Amino acid sequence: MRGKKLSLLIVDDEKSIRYGLKNGIVWSEYGIEVIGIAKDGEEAYKLIQAEPPDIVITDIKMPVCDGLSLIEKTLSQGTTISYIIISGYDDFKYAQKAMKFGVTSYLLKPIKKAVLIEEVTQVCNKIREQNKENQSKTVVTRKIKQGTQAMKQHFLMSLLHSQLRSVLEIERELKVCKSKIKIQNLTNILIFTYEHALEKKELGSLKGDIHLFKSAVCNIMNEILGENVNEIFTDSNDFIVVLLQKPYICVNEDRFLERVCKRIIRIVNDFCRVEMCAGIGNEVSGLLELHESYRSAREYLSYRMYESENTVFDEKILAKRQPPDSFASTRNNTKLIDAIYISDHETILSYTDEFFESLFYIEFPPPNFVRGMCIYLIINVQKELSIYLNEEDSLFKENDYAYINKLSSFQKIKEWIVTLFHIYAEYFSENKNAQKDEVIEKVKNYIDEHIYEKITAEDIAEYIHLSDKYFMNYFKDKTNQNFKSYVLNLKMEKAKELIRQGNKTISEIAHMIGYTDYRGFNRIFKKHFGQTPTEFQDKYKQYK
Known part of the structure; x- marks a missing residue:
């Protein structure tokens, strides 16, 4: 049960975006009712005065009255509206000012529908929890x-x-x-x-x-x-x-x-x-x-x-001197982006050390500034790295950077960010060489089609017209995996799948994936998964 619907106001100077946000999502499915749309902050302010909404999705840059001015004006009057900012501007000064007003949802255009829905859902959950706490007692x-x-x-x-x-x-x-x-x-x-x-x-x-x-x-x-x-x-x-x-x-x-x-x-x-x-x-x-x-x-x-x-x-x-608004825009993160993409862990470490040192323009800079700059760095890195990723890649978690606000010390924040960038680097190291390589794709397709047969490097090499030795080296260089291990992993996973289906004996499955010796299959399966095929079958039946 969602309970009473929450009200939503959409503010953007682009007509296509206003109506796209209004009509492109079935808001009622999320317990939300769109009570109005506005083309600028002034029009939105009048609507808010007449009927204050629970949530406002607003652009920043708009004529007459911009989004930040709207937020400041309404919050100064004691409203409890939750704002979600959508903007084509990733300048840190906008995000910094928004955070000053207590806005935690700052999304950059173009926005994926799923990302916006998740953000709105989180805001709705917070509002409903707060409303539940604030319900007047009988x-x-x-x-x-x-x-x-x-x-x-x-x-x-x-x-x-x-x-x-x-x-x-x-x-x-x-x-x-x-x-x-x-x-x-x-x-x-x-x-x-x-x-x-x-x-x-x-x-x-x-x-x-x-x-x-x-x-x-x-x-x-x-x-x-x-x-x-x-x-x-x-x-x-x-x-x-x-x-x-x-x-x-x-x-x-x-x-x-x-x-x-x-x-x-x-x-x-x-x-x-x-x-x-x-x-x-x-x-x-x-x-x-x-x-x-x-x-x-x-x-x-x-x-x-x-x-x-x-x-x-x-x-x-309190810091006697505030950081300049241009602090973020003066940094060039190209060196860091390149280091992550080529998996240069030493440069990643040295760059992040330099970045964190640069934040200390005084002995104790404002913590919100430090956290904000760290969040901005991660958003910028993710944006730059995204050009190397396909649509289906899942390297970045939604609002990954928000975890920074849960860390209690500067050292923990630093360690977490360094670890995050190393994870990104490992991802590219493991995936970039295998992406869009026609030879590797051809090999993998061949293996998938012949998974129930005995597959040798010699057969594959002949199939793609390479020498055995060159093929083995090429495959490892492009996939970061040994060819035999790759085939073995696929066969073992296929064996697990067949065992789960439960319509064949272990011996039949062993023969199906190319093992004439049942005991050999039994030994390799146990080495691979830490249990024999029979043990795996029994446990699967138990928890099925």
Whole structure:
């Protein structure tokens, strides 16, 4: 069940694209209704004002009002629209600005129908999950959960994500949760993370009990902060969040929060043997602005990706100098593309080293900039390499680059990208020589047609008018495989296929694929698959 249909608005200055997107996909099959199309951002804005859609697919470059201006204008008014950008421009500055607005779907024209459908489906799933979380509770549910931690958690998360838009809404929720937090009061958000401990699968003396660990941390925080602490809870990222409202009880307020965070981290490490980091959000005037403190705390905490000696991050860590908009466009990746295509692993490594060094125009560049540049590099490499691939090739996974955002450290990002490029290089090494080679294709067709016969290199060489030795060398050079091994692999796979069909005996199958000696076939099959033909047959019947 998809539930209620989601609404979609399509914006593009090209008429053929507007109507192609509207009529080229049966949107109803995906639980979507197209409620309008617009030729520019201004027309789209009027439609949004009249009936805000759930999703907007928009071009960037359009007359009167472009796509980015439309996004900025609507988001500034508090809308929760999910945007999917389609553009013929792969300039990084557009993608960078889109990411700044929280847009994660950025597709380059021309767009494959399957890619767009997958992207829209992912966005729809996120919207439906969010809608499910944000469904207003019935009066009965409110009475049942009134004053409980679940209700308070929901309220606090709503504050962090700016889902409560008025003082009246906040007052109502405060009464339901029986919280003593003040609406108008200087407030800070502190965020603590222990993700590195989870990656190492160790939680010190707590032996992996995550619930016990979080309970211990909360007790430590309450003990240290005393009357200062207003709320401690975990968010959707499993960060431990502390909400503090002034006045803080301290002799010298300067750097008080930094000192407190360091003390908490030190005691947790001593008691639980778990390393933590903390981000201190900017001070805000009240609960309506709490999401800004939360956002800034997460931004500062993101600098932990550099794995420096710092454990507490606040506004001091921010880069004093922003990277130039032209950073990406000035790089020429031809050397890297050529190295991948010819499988030059040494050059791939040296180039990626140079690339990562170039990102450090200052000691700690903005993490979003580093991640964005890495994503841009992968998109560019995939685009350049695609000219060497056929339509049916499956070298690139959809949104492969998105995995970068799941990696917690700069070193992990670097290692992952280097590994990815080596995988690309191996693919070309294994496939490019065999592609579109008429001799090899002729040989493979011959083998397929005579798979039930005894096939020798001498027969093949005579068939394609080459000497035995030259043919053997040629085949290995073009396919990266030994001829005999190639034939043997095909015969063994054919044997497996015949065994699965179940209408012939093992002995008959052995003779069919060219083995007069049953025991020899039995021995080779076991060496190839780690089990005898009979064992394979029995297991297949068991799980069939």
